[in-house]
Amino acid sequence: ARLVCLLKGQGMVTGEEVAGFRNGEYWGEDTDLFFDDDLVFFKTLGNGKLRKKSFAAAFLNPFSTMYKRYGKISDDIKKNANIVGEAFIMGGLFVVNRDAVVYQHKEKDFGTVAPIAEVLEA
Numbered sequence: 001a002r003l004v005c006l007l008k009g010q011g012m013v014t015g016e017e018v019a020g021f022r023n024g025e026y027w028g029e030d031t032d033l034f035f036d037d038d039l040v041f042f043k044t045l046g047n048g049k050l051r052k053k054s055f056a057a058a059f060l061n062p063f064s065t066m067y068k069r070y071g072k073i074s075d076d077i078k079k080n081a082n083i084v085g086e087a088f089i090m091g092g093l094f095v096v097n098r099d100a101v102v103y104q105h106k107e108k109d110f111g112t113v114a115p116i117a118e119v120l121e122a
Contacts, residue, residue, distance in 0.1 A: 002032070008089060009037035042089055045106050051090040053109070095122040 005027050007013050013035075021027045036042065042050055093114050095103035103122030105114035 003027075004032040004034060006034050006036050006041050008035070008042065009039065010035045011037075039089070041094075042091065044094075045090070045092045045104075051106065052088045053090055093119065095119060 005021055007018065007021070018033070021033060022029060022031075027033070039050060045051055090107040092104065092106040094101050103114075103119065105119075
């Protein structure tokens with residue numbers, strides 16, 4: 001098994017953001033990190049189109065899942081959260097084997113993550 005991280009193109013992320021991925025909490029120093037300058041991965045998540053959403057609209061909408069989750073986040077995490085970036089393109093996750101995509105997760109709102117048990121099972 002091999003874990004890789006794909007970030008938006010180099011012009012869309014700062015060095016500070018890249019360092020945040022390498023902090024050891026989520027991704028280690030030995031995790032392969034690639035930049036998707038043409039946003040091919042992100043377009044694949046949207047069937048050929050970028051999936052975009054307004055961070056502010058999602059956060060301010062009391063019916064969005066992001067708004068509901070924010071209230072459950074600890075103050076320590078909120079204090080250290082990274083809200084730097086372009087804040088419109090939605091991300092996701094693919095688990096692939098040699099032949100096909102065996103699992104996929106697409107963000108519904110910013111910060112929605114795939115259930116870890118499902119990822120590990122895939």
